[in-house]
Amino acid sequence: MSDAPIIRKLSLIGLGLLGSSIAHAARRSGQVGTIHGFDASTEHRRIAAEINLVDQVAQTAREAVADADLVILCTPHGALKSLAAEICPHLMQGAILSDVGSVKSAVVTDLSPFVPAHAHLIPGHPIAGTEQSGPRAGFATLFDNRWCILTPPENADKQAVDTLTRFWQALGSNVELMDARHHDLVLAITSHLPHLIAYNIVGTAADLETVTQSEVIKYSAGGFRDFTRIAASDPTMWRDVFLNNREAVLEMLGRFTEDLISLQRAIRWGEGDTLFDLFTRTRAIRRSIIDAGQDSSAPDFGRRPKAD
Amino acid sequence: MSDAPIIRKLSLIGLGLLGSSIAHAARRSGQVGTIHGFDASTEHRRIAAEINLVDQVAQTAREAVADADLVILCTPHGALKSLAAEICPHLMQGAILSDVGSVKSAVVTDLSPFVPAHAHLIPGHPIAGTEQSGPRAGFATLFDNRWCILTPPENADKQAVDTLTRFWQALGSNVELMDARHHDLVLAITSHLPHLIAYNIVGTAADLETVTQSEVIKYSAGGFRDFTRIAASDPTMWRDVFLNNREAVLEMLGRFTEDLISLQRAIRWGEGDTLFDLFTRTRAIRRSIIDAGQDSSAPDFGRRPKAD
Numbered sequence: 001m002s003d004a005p006i007i008r009k010l011s012l013i014g015l016g017l018l019g020s021s022i023a024h025a026a027r028r029s030g031q032v033g034t035i036h037g038f039d040a041s042t043e044h045r046r047i048a049a050e051i052n053l054v055d056q057v058a059q060t061a062r063e064a065v066a067d068a069d070l071v072i073l074c075t076p077h078g079a080l081k082s083l084a085a086e087i088c089p090h091l092m093q094g095a096i097l098s099d100v101g102s103v104k105s106a107v108v109t110d111l112s113p114f115v116p117a118h119a120h121l122i123p124g125h126p127i128a129g130t131e132q133s134g135p136r137a138g139f140a141t142l143f144d145n146r147w148c149i150l151t152p153p154e155n156a157d158k159q160a161v162d163t164l165t166r167f168w169q170a171l172g173s174n175v176e177l178m179d180a181r182h183h184d185l186v187l188a189i190t191s192h193l194p195h196l197i198a199y200n201i202v203g204t205a206a207d208l209e210t211v212t213q214s215e216v217i218k219y220s221a222g223g224f225r226d227f228t229r230i231a232a233s234d235p236t237m238w239r240d241v242f243l244n245n246r247e248a249v250l251e252m253l254g255r256f257t258e259d260l261i262s263l264q265r266a267i268r269w270g271e272g273d274t275l276f277d278l279f280t281r282t283r284a285i286r287r288s289i290i291d292a293g294q295d296s297s298a299p300d301f302g303r304r305p306k307a308d
Numbered sequence: 309m310s311d312a313p314i315i316r317k318l319s320l321i322g323l324g325l326l327g328s329s330i331a332h333a334a335r336r337s338g339q340v341g342t343i344h345g346f347d348a349s350t351e352h353r354r355i356a357a358e359i360n361l362v363d364q365v366a367q368t369a370r371e372a373v374a375d376a377d378l379v380i381l382c383t384p385h386g387a388l389k390s391l392a393a394e395i396c397p398h399l400m401q402g403a404i405l406s407d408v409g410s411v412k413s414a415v416v417t418d419l420s421p422f423v424p425a426h427a428h429l430i431p432g433h434p435i436a437g438t439e440q441s442g443p444r445a446g447f448a449t450l451f452d453n454r455w456c457i458l459t460p461p462e463n464a465d466k467q468a469v470d471t472l473t474r475f476w477q478a479l480g481s482n483v484e485l486m487d488a489r490h491h492d493l494v495l496a497i498t499s500h501l502p503h504l505i506a507y508n509i510v511g512t513a514a515d516l517e518t519v520t521q522s523e524v525i526k527y528s529a530g531g532f533r534d535f536t537r538i539a540a541s542d543p544t545m546w547r548d549v550f551l552n553n554r555e556a557v558l559e560m561l562g563r564f565t566e567d568l569i570s571l572q573r574a575i576r577w578g579e580g581d582t583l584f585d586l587f588t589r590t591r592a593i594r595r596s597i598i599d600a601g602q603d604s605s606a607p608d609f610g611r612r613p614k615a616d
Contacts, residue, residue, distance in 0.1 A: 102530070127529050131594075147527060186519050189512070191530025197505055198531070200571055202590040204497070204564045211494050217596045219455060221435050222410070222499025223506070223538055225603045230531055232594035235587035242575045242583055253572055256512045257565065263508055264561055267550045275550055279543035282510040286439075286540035288525045295533045 006166050007070045008033040013061050013083060014074035015039040015048045016234075017129060018100045020138025022072060022171065023053050028140040029170040038064035039135070040079070047135045061087050068092065070167065072124075073099040077106065077240035084114040091119040096160050098124045102187055102237075104151040104180040106244040112153075120160035123180065125149045125187070126173060131232045144172035145293065151180040188248035192241055193256060196249065198230035199238070314474050315378045316341040321369050321391060322382035323347040323356045324542075325437060326408045328446025330380060330479065331361050336448040337478040346372035347443070348387070355443045369395050376400065378475060380432075381407040385414065385548035392422040399427040404468050406432045410495055410545075412459040412488040414552040420461075428468035431488065433457045433495070434481060439540045452480035453601065459488040496556035500549055501564060504557065506538035507546070 010032050012019045019037065026032040037054035038061045039045050049057045058064035065071045065087045073080055080099065091097060097119055099107055107123040115121045128146040130137065148168040152161045165175045178186075205216045205224065220228065242249055266274040290297045318340050320327045327345065334340040345362035346369045347353050357365045366372035373379045373395045381388055388407065399405060405427055407415055415431040423429045436454040438445065456476040460469045473483045486494075513524045513532065524532065550557055574582040598605045 127527050129530075146529060149527075186523050186527055187530060189516060189519055190524055190527045190532040193512075194509060194531035194535055196571065197509065197568065199587055199590050200568045201502060201505065201564055202593055203586050204501075204560070204567045206589060206593055207567075208497060208563070211497055213593070213596075215494050216498055217593070217600050217602065219435050219457075219494055219498045220597050220602050221454060222437075222495060223502035224498040225597050226534055226538060227502055228590065228594040228597055229603070230534060231587070231590035233587075235584050235591065238587050239580050239583045243578055243580055246575055246578070249575060250572065252512070253568075253575075255516070256509055257568065257572075259512045259515075260505065260508045260561075260565065263504065264558065264565075267554055267557060267561075270551055270554070272547050272551055275547040276543050278511050279507055279539070279541075279546050281514060282507050282536065282539035283543065285510055285514055285521070285525070286536040288521075289528050289533050289536055292525050294525065294528050295537070 005033045006031040006163060006170055009068045009070075010035045011065045011068035011071040012037040012054065012074055013039075013064060013071065013087070014079075015044050015053060015135045016074060017133050017137040018126070019072075019074035020048070020053055020135045021128075021140070021142040022074065022100075022138075024138050024140035025143055025171040029172075031167070031170040036064045036068065040075070044135050051136065053135055053138075062090050065090055065095075066092070068095060070096045070098065070164070073097070073101075076234070076237040077101050077103055077110075077244050078236070080107065081110050081114075084111045088114040088116060088119070091116060093118045094160075095119045096164055097121050098150075098164060100124060100126055102191060102241050103245040104149075104183045108151075108153060108180055120157045122150055122152045122156055122160055122164050124151070124164065124168070125183065126168070127191075128173075129233075131229050133234045141172065143168070146173055147176055148173035149176050149178050149183055151178055151183050153180075184245050184248045185251075188245060188252045192245055192249050193252045195230055195233060195238055196242065196253065197256070198227040201227050202231040313341045314339040314471060314478055317376045317378075318343045319373045319376035319379040320345040320362065320382055321347075321372060321379065321395070322387075323352050323361060323443045324382060325441050325445040326434070327380075327382035328356070328361055328443045329436075329448070329450040330382065330408075330446075332446050332448035333451055333479040339475070339478040344372045344376065348383075352443050359444065361443055361446075370398050373398055373403075374400070376403060378404045378406065378472070381405070381409075384542070384545040385409050385411055385418075385552050386544070388415065389418050389422075392419045396422040396424060396427070399424060401426045402468075403427045404472055405429050406458075406472060408432060408434055410499060410549050411553040412457075412491045416459075416461060416488055428465045430458060430460045430464055430468055430472050432459070432472065432476070433491065434476070435499075436481075437541075439537050441542045449480065451476070454481055455484055456481035457484050457486050457491055459486055459491050461488075492553050492556045493559075496553060496560045500553055500557050501560045503538055503541060503546055504550065504561065505564070506535040509535050510539040 035054040036056045038058040104123050126148040128142050168175050343362040344364045346366040412431050434456040436450050476483050
């Protein structure tokens with residue numbers, strides 16, 4: 001049985017960027033038997049069928065999960081509860097139920113009540129994505145060499161955790177197990193807060209009276225445009241992240257603001273050394289990220305504008 | 309004389325990213341006679357000579373500006389005053405003195421007292437750069453299709469402004485004339501504030517006790533790494549920007565913080581609509597930036613990690 005696939009039937013609920021990328025990567029892996037998919041949007045289902053994204057596009061979530069040994073929910077967090085209520089009664093014996101969301105404690109709280117004893121809830125979070133959305137946005141290499149964090153509950157079935165680990169490794173990821181609460185704290189600083197302040201500065205810039213919006217756009221190459229890229233991420237998904245990781249985000253935001261106010265004071269009083277020390281310290285962290293293979297050292301600000 | 313170069317002798321004081329890119333772009337243009345360069349760093353002068361960056365590497369700034377019809381100061385703002393004191397007595401009749409700094413009002417205040425009546429001070433600011441520094445970082449296409457803002461004083465010599473305009477156009481830039489104070493306000497929001505908050509969040513992340521620095525680095529692909537790229541910019545240059553554009557930066561920072569606190573409140577009270585509305589509004593601005601050719605629409609979060 002060494003050539004049996006890791007997953008016999010994979011069911012993807014939600015065929016946006018993540019769901020469609022999993023479909024591509026799963027096919028590439030050769031480790032998944034058949035892939036069934038469902039999306040609440042008729043348009044997404046139509047596109048998925050048109051581009052042959054999965055082996056079968058189901059007309060209901062319930063239909064998609066029948067007989068699946070792995071079901072992955074790839075929707076914004078807000079949709080999870082009602083989806084769980086619909087599909088959980090139809091999960092087969094031994095099925096693994098997972099997700100890809102950026103918040104993990106709330107997944108356990110929200111889904112556990114629905115999961116039958118014969119199935120295994122093992123939340124997951126691939127740290128990968130782009131600022132684009134929809135079934136056409138996915139691609140097979142999205143997870144290559146990226147981390148995927150699994151947050152199995154304490155009493156989780158070892159074999160199910162092992163299967164899900166091997167599945168994500170087959171998709172190209174490096175897998176890490178972590179406590180859900182700690183995951184939420186780590187992601188609050190590495191992902192949620194960066195998105196929040198990017199959204200915020202773009203909003204601030206849009207509301208100015210002394211600088212026109214067309215000037216903001218025209219001269220955005222000085223740094224601002226990088227924030228707009230992050231602030232172009234999916235609004236529903238991100239609303240749900242902030243509503244469901246409230247505590248950790250507020251904690252990190254409090255620290256950020258405290259530091260910013262002290263920086264503001266340094267600017268007001270002309271304390272150049274305070275500024276210089278911080279700006280030097282942050283350079284070292286950048287170097288570590290490049291050394292860890294988490295970003296490229298190619299100078300990206302010099303990227304070419306769109307030819308037109 | 310239609311085939312006379314726009315500039316007969318160009319003198320670049322400071323051979324970092326900007327100075328070296330100007331040298332490359334000026335050569336490419338075929339519109340500049342000879343290029344002389346000086347850098348306060350012996351090491352930079354050595355590298356400039358080694359890579360044949362300019363026609364002649366001078367041993368002093370004073371020597372570099374002799375007979376130059378265009379002198380461009382490409383140093384952090386803090387170095388401008390003492391440089392001006394040194395070179396201004398040696399500017400030739402009709403010479404244009406310019407710079408490339410990100411703050412413009414302070415340039416006029418700091419340099420005007422030194423500029424002789426027979427020379428023309430016309431500050432400039434190419435909105436282009438990368439997060440890298442030094443004489444090896446420059447490249448000829450840096451200014452292509454980018455804006456270069458000139459902020460001539462009210463009484464500026466029209467012909468000198470015209471010459472400097474044609475020079476930057478020959479380097480590939482689109483040139484815009486602007487009042488210095490307005491420039492500083494525009495750049496405060498499109499460049500200075502983005503850098504400040506990027507530096508700040510990287511500092512906040514480095515100081516956490518509940519999340520380790522190695523976790524921050526490991527899971528930085530969720531948004532944080534984009535901020536570290538901006539926060540890797542030159543510390544001296546950026547210290548000087550904040551010290552010399554204090555008023556405009558504090559104004560923009562005040563608005564940013566006000567907006568952020570109100571967002572914080574929306575998260576605390578679970579006001580999903582407030583979040584969703586902002587996150588939708590910011591998407592539209594991103595689209596405008598792409599439409600204006602100021603960034604590419606290629607999904608950049610999916611960029612490949614360094615192969616190693």
